Amino acid sequence: MTPEDLIRDHAQAVLSVCLAYARNLHDAEELAQDVLMKAITKLPTVRDPGSIRRWLLQIARRTSLDHLRRRRPIDPLPPEPAAAEPVPAWQFEGLHAALARLPDVYREAIVLYYLDGRDCAGTATALGISEVTVRQRLARGRLMLHDLLKEANP
Amino acid sequence: MTHGKDCEGMREAIMTFVVGEAEEALADDVRRHLEACPACRLLHDSLANEERMLRAAFDTVAAETASIRNRLVNRWTNRTSDAHQSVQGASREDDDATITQDPTPPTVRLVPDVPTELTDSVSREGRSIEQPPSRWHARRFVAMLRSKSVRWSVAAAVAAAVVLLAVEFRPGKTGRDAGIAFADVIQHVRQARTAAYRTVWKQAGMPDTVTRETVNMSGKFSRTEVLGLDVQPADGGSPVETVTSISIYNGGRVLSLDPRTKKAELIDYVSDGLPHQLGPSATLADLLDLNPANAVPLGVQVINGSRLVGFRVTRDYDKFNKRTVVVWVDPETRLPVSVEETTKIRQPDDATIAALSAKKESQNGILKLSPDEVDEVMARWPEVTTVRILTNIVFDVPLDESMFSLDPPPGYTLSITKVPG
Known part of the structure; x- marks a missing residue:
């Protein structure tokens, strides 16, 4: 699976999870981009379509929660x-x-x-x-x- | 009109029915109940009406996310193809007038520092797959993935690595956690501002990669030097360690230097005009972003004359992809002095994928497999183990700003890639 394939096939799901935690689509896009870069960095050879999405969404969840935790003290969510x-x-x-x-x-x-x-x-x-x-x-x-x-x- | 006692139990079934996910038997039960219960018919109608609007609202968002997805794909594609604005055949000094480069790049708008080089997808056998290789890609892949460290004495670092390995593989535990909580260690790590360390990457079938890295813990800048042992002294002594490539990440820009060819390449990730806020991954801070609740004390060991306290933290991505991090901590400073990360990943098998592709239904190129099928397939794949050993870690080292300068040294030829907006 190439990085392009990974983004094309899974970006929508990654965005969905990010959107579940982010305040708006813009934040979700930022988070999704970070998630996809992390994924490509950490597992460039994975081509298993069955498990890659699950793994990606775990990264998405972790990244989104980290993001949420970082901004919570000054910018609470949910509004x-x-x-x-x-x-x-x-x-x-x-x-x-x-x-x-x-x-x-x-x-x-x-x-x-x-x-x-x-x-x-x-x-x-x-x-x-x-x-x-x-x-x-x-x-x-x-x-x-x-x-x-x-x-x-x- | 009120719900009867039985109706409370039907709410979830009615909801499942409205969403369209009720199996036939459940759908029949719901239909029968709705015929007999006006209150639940009202609930059903209300939920069904709401469901139509909900789906329409999500459809609108889905159109937005599809557009974002396309943007992400295009951004990626552009990074690796037509965005390349190469400035050829001139030294950096000659090109000052024609290259637009902010001498003080912003440090608050960051993108992960290792995207483009990974398009090579270097396989575990060291060959390049899927994308045409380029010198820059391969070099940056090694530079950024294979981690980093500072200028430490070769002998001391190798000795420390050997001792660490010996401790890890023949652990003769002599104590418990010596009263140190791993949460306390993580707390100290989070307070550190800089770090320097040396890393050895090990993977079966590939030569070890040794790097030294100096990082800002917030991920704003880092310097990675990939080391080689390929210079044989004339007197027949031990090979001399040399720097084979350097990568400097600073505020969303990456400068890659090849000391042998005197070529410099600058990738500008902040040129797309987006407000990037997240720092690069794969830093020491990222490696040590561990959940203290999962830490198992390994007791006290004397390593290289120092009394250190060990912890093991295991984090499973899923059933087959596992990561274990062993951290040895100086009880005085409560900071790690060495870290060993072992990652076990199931390596996909082309033949299995091809056989499944022929049999299974796929959607947008993705095979539709049940979790059990995934487990069954993955269980057959070989496990690949990668070990990353960080030694001689020193936190809060004073850093010389020039180490992170994005200006290539004199005599280098510079090319610049800007990520388009």
């Missing part, structure tokens, strides 16, 4: 929802604010599922968990999201 003027849920900002309040495992499963193929088997392989667990996280996380969206936009 506090604006009380006076709630952002419409169906603009991504509103959806993202609700997603940010989900526990990590649910947020990750949801973002990866909806942004990268909408396929439980693929999400399971990428996260290194079973399809049953993906379905469970998807349903539970999605119900939590439903409650949060209703709360933000009654």
Whole structure:
């Protein structure tokens, strides 16, 4: 697998995981770029399509969490929802604010599922968990999201 | 209208059904329940409506991420092809007027320092695969991957490496952790500003690579010198160690020097105009970014006359890719003096990939394998072990700024590559 292949085939999934932790798409892009560079640096010969995504997403998760930890003291995340003027849920900002309040495992499963193929088997392989667990996280996380969206936009 | 007691248990099933991931038996149960339960029908309709909007919102984001993905691919492709603006046939002194180069590069906008050279994807047999090789690529690959260190006495460094190996492979533990917590060590490492060390890279089928490196722990700048033992003195004595290549990373730019050909190449990663904030990977700080909770005390050893305290930290990327880091710490300073990293990776096997590709469904060139299938395939691949031994680590060494200058020494021919925006 060439570096170009790695980026072409997995950047979307890496971006999805980064977006699950980042404040916005711009930050997610920065993180994804760093993740892909790290991956290419550390494992230039891997061509196993079955495990490389899982490995990449582990790097993505670690990098995103490190990034989050570094900026947390001065720039907390998730952002506090604006009380006076709630952002419409169906603009991504509103959806993202609700997603940010989900526990990590649910947020990750949801973002990866909806942004990268909408396929439980693929999400399971990428996260290194079973399809049953993906379905469970998807349903539970999605119900939590439903409650949060209703709360933000009654 | 309220949900009955049974309905609480149906919420998750209804959600799975709405997402479209319910298996047939579960879908039948949900349909039957919805026919009989108006409250759950309301919940279903609300969730289904929400699902349509959610998917539309994610579709919008997916279009954005697809565009970002294309941008990342293009950025990569440009780095390795038409971005190369070579300034040929003139020395650096002659070219001052024509090369635009900020003499004081910014240090806050960083990109990882080792992308372009890795397009060579040098295989474990040392041959280049997938991309056409170039002198610069191969040299930079070795320079940046094979780690780094400072100017230490050859004899002392080799002796330390030998002792470290002996300790690692014949451990006669004489004590426990001597009262030092590994978290304390990591805390001290995080406070260090600079470090210097020597590294030996070992991998089966490849010659060892020896480097010395001087780094800023925040990753803002580093200097790597790849060492060779290829100069035989006229009097027949031991080969003399020479510097075969130098890589200087400084604030998002990398200067690569070849002392033999007097060629210098500068890669400017900050020229794409993006606000890069993350430092380079593969620094000592990155290597020592370990979770103290996973540290196992190895006790006290006397190594090279010094009493050191050892820890082993294992980190598994997944079932088959494992990394173990052994750290020997000076109990006085609570800082590591040597580190040995062992990485075990399953090496993919071309024949297995080809056979699977013929059988399995693939999507965008990616085989769709279940986790069990992945495990089964990977278990058959040979394990490749790489060992990186860092010795003579000294933290907070005073650094001479000139060591990290991006101006090539006199007499070098310079070429510049800018990463396009």
